[in-house]
Amino acid sequence: MIIPTAKQIKEIDAFTISDEGISSIDLMERAAYSLTDAITSQWSTSTPIVVFAGPGNNGGDALAVARMLICGGYAVKTYLFNIASRISADCKEEAERLKSLGEGHLTEITSTFEPPELSADTLIIDGLFGTGLSRPLEGGFATLVRFINSTGCTVVSIDVPSGLMCEDNSSNNLESIVRASLTLTFQFRKLAFMFDENEMYVGKLKVLDIQLSSSKINSTSTPYEYIEADYIRELFKPRVNSGNKGTFGTAMIVAGQYGMAGAALLAGSACLRSGCGKVMVHTPLLNNNIIQIGLPEAIIHHDYNEKRFCNPISSDTRFDAICIGPGIGTHTDTSRALYDQIRRTRCPLVLDADALNIIARNKEWLDFLPAKTIITPHPLEFQRLTDCKNDGYSRLKVAQELSESHELIVILKGHHTAICLPDGRVYFNSTGNSGMATAGSGDVLSGIIVSLLAQHYQPSVAALIAVFLHGKAGDLASSTLGEYSITASDIVNNISNSFRDLLNM
Ligand SMILES: NC(=O)C1=CN([C@@H]2O[C@H](COP(=O)(O)OP(=O)(O)OC[C@H]3O[C@@H](n4cnc5c(N)ncnc54)[C@H](O)[C@@H]3O)[C@@H](O)[C@H]2O)[C@@H](O)CC1
Numbered sequence: 346m347i348i349p350t351a352k353q354i355k356e357i358d359a360f361t362i363s364d365e366g367i368s369s370i371d372l373m374e375r376a377a378y379s380l381t382d383a384i385t386s387q388w389s390t391s392t393p394i395v396v397f398a399g400p401g402n403n404g405g406d407a408l409a410v411a412r413m414l415i416c417g418g419y420a421v422k423t424y425l426f427n428i429a430s431r432i433s434a435d436c437k438e439e440a441e442r443l444k445s446l447g448e449g450h451l452t453e454i455t456s457t458f459e460p461p462e463l464s465a466d467t468l469i470i471d472g473l474f475g476t477g478l479s480r481p482l483e484g485g486f487a488t489l490v491r492f493i494n495s496t497g498c499t500v501v502s503i504d505v506p507s508g509l510m511c512e513d514n515s516s517n518n519l520e521s522i523v524r525a526s527l528t529l530t531f532q533f534r535k536l537a538f539m540f541d542e543n544e545m546y547v548g549k550l551k552v553l554d555i556q557l558s559s560s561k562i563n564s565t566s567t568p569y570e571y572i573e574a575d576y577i578r579e580l581f582k583p584r585v586n587s588g589n590k591g592t593f594g595t596a597m598i599v600a601g602q603y604g605m606a607g608a609a610l611l612a613g614s615a616c617l618r619s620g621c622g623k624v625m626v627h628t629p630l631l632n633n634n635i636i637q638i639g640l641p642e643a644i645i646h647h648d649y650n651e652k653r654f655c656n657p658i659s660s661d662t663r664f665d666a667i668c669i670g671p672g673i674g675t676h677t678d679t680s681r682a683l684y685d686q687i688r689r690t691r692c693p694l695v696l697d698a699d700a701l702n703i704i705a706r707n708k709e710w711l712d713f714l715p716a717k718t719i720i721t722p723h724p725l726e727f728q729r730l731t732d733c734k735n736d737g738y739s740r741l742k743v744a745q746e747l748s749e750s751h752e753l754i755v756i757l758k759g760h761h762t763a764i765c766l767p768d769g770r771v772y773f774n775s776t777g778n779s780g781m782a783t784a785g786s787g788d789v790l791s792g793i794i795v796s797l798l799a800q801h802y803q804p805s806v807a808a809l810i811a812v813f814l815h816g817k818a819g820d821l822a823s824s825t826l827g828e829y830s831i832t833a834s835d836i837v838n839n840i841s842n843s844f845r846d847l848l849n850m
Pocket residue numbers: 355358359369372373376399400401402403404406431433473474475476477478479480481482483486503504505531
């Protein structure tokens with residue numbers, strides 16, 4: 346599903362209204378029905394409800410929901426903030442409809458507001474601002490948001506937590522954003538929801554299908570897409586029945602300085618579990634026994650010259666793709682080896698972990714990474730690599746620029762990992778859970794990627810499939826072990842289930 350901008354959502358709303366021939370107020374009623382449905386399915390009529398409505402259509406939604414809840418037997422108090430006397434036409438109409446239920450349901454605030462006493466079990470519905478927010482909240486609205494956040498009550502935000510911009514929050518006033526327990530958003534995830542630091546505002550997310558025009562949605566051009574199983578499934582090539590080891594390619598993994606052989610084991614076993622024909626591991630001689638015993642299927646490519654660090658591989662004619670980085674360390678010898686290897690590599694390449702930390706110290710090397718190289722930084726590695734600001738939107742913009750200017754595939758790892766392609770497109774992943782925030786989890790991802798590259802998947806496709814499968818393997822691991830107990834090995838052990846789940850095998 347696409348992730349349109351707030352402006353594009355407005356256009357899709359407007360098109361739906363004209364194309365379907367329905368009025369905007371009826372679209373609002375449709376939206377409010379689905380909100381009410383989601384609320385009543387979770388909270389009973391014994392829950393006291395307080396609704397805060399703003400002056401725009403987000404407020405209109407809130408007023409419609411208040412009416413529907415009252416009609417459903419809920420005790421609801423509603424406050425409409427009409428400070429500047431500029432409420433939208435549909436908001437005004439919804440206020441009239443609510444008033445028509447009788448006295449006392451609606452309090453209109455036109456100047457100062459005395460916050461009510463709220464019991465701990467009150468459910469707050471936040472309909473102050475949605476996609477129309479154009480600047481950070483300040484003054485009375487900022488105070489109101491701080492009041493909402495201080496109550497300790499459960500908060501349901503309509504469409505967007507009020508105060509959160511749909512895209513760029515790098516200059517926002519973070520204290521003036523509602524911290525929702527649940528956000529009921531219309532039709533699309535918003536870009537800001539993809540950034541880890543905004544989880545504290547969005548809370549749990551539910552996307553409500555309000556049947557906006559599918560033809561308009563399909564013709565809306567946006568670089569951002571949220572990827573789910575159906576999309577990934579289409580990217581697979583059939584596996585040739587008569588294929589042999591050679592058909593499915595040989596992957597080379599340069600990993601594990603002495604003391605970090607586990608990184609090589611994790612990447613190597615993930616690679617083997619992901620379908621390539623052969624896996625070679627280039628690792629210091631001292632790791633020999635560990636790898637031979639832990640990963641008997643792999644061929645060890647000994648790094649004879651040096652016992653503890655990684656040296657360059659002499660030739661890359663014997664493998665189809667190469668991964669460099671998991672646990673290699675940043676020793677000067679390794680750094681030199683990485684330089685040589687990058688300069689010499691002609692096959693598809695994925696760089697992870699310490700390979701990226703080394704490049705961060707030698708940023709000019711970015712200029713000669715082969716086209717379509719995949720890099721897989723977590724936020725800190727990306728920060729070291731680019732000196733970017735620390736918020737999700739700024740980081741994404743820099744990643745997009747880097748991807749486009751250097752023709753790289755940048756996999757920005759996080760809860761919703763972003764895969765940035767050189768043509769400007771960005772795909773956000775839908776699988777994965779906090780149990781995957783565990784040492785070695787990234788090594789597993791690198792192993793899956795290089796396996797797919799060795800099987801001759803295009804780098805962009807390999808990146809998309811691998812990220813999705815990796816997260817899915819983590820989800821399957823968590824369904825049996827729980828998020829607290831997953832280890833990176835459990836992710837490896839669930840790669841096969843992840844493939845089978847995705848491909849209905
Ligand atoms: N357009 C449509 O057909 C639909 C819209 N829907 C709702 O409409 C919302 C968007 O409505 P609007 O475009 O009216 O926008 P909002 O309701 O988000 O707010 C817009 C109003 O807030 C003011 N404003 C913006 N930033 C402000 C700030 N920092 N401080 C004070 N005032 C500020 C604007 O001047 C405008 O009056 C969506 O989020 C959704 O909830 C839904 O009803 C579905 C259908």
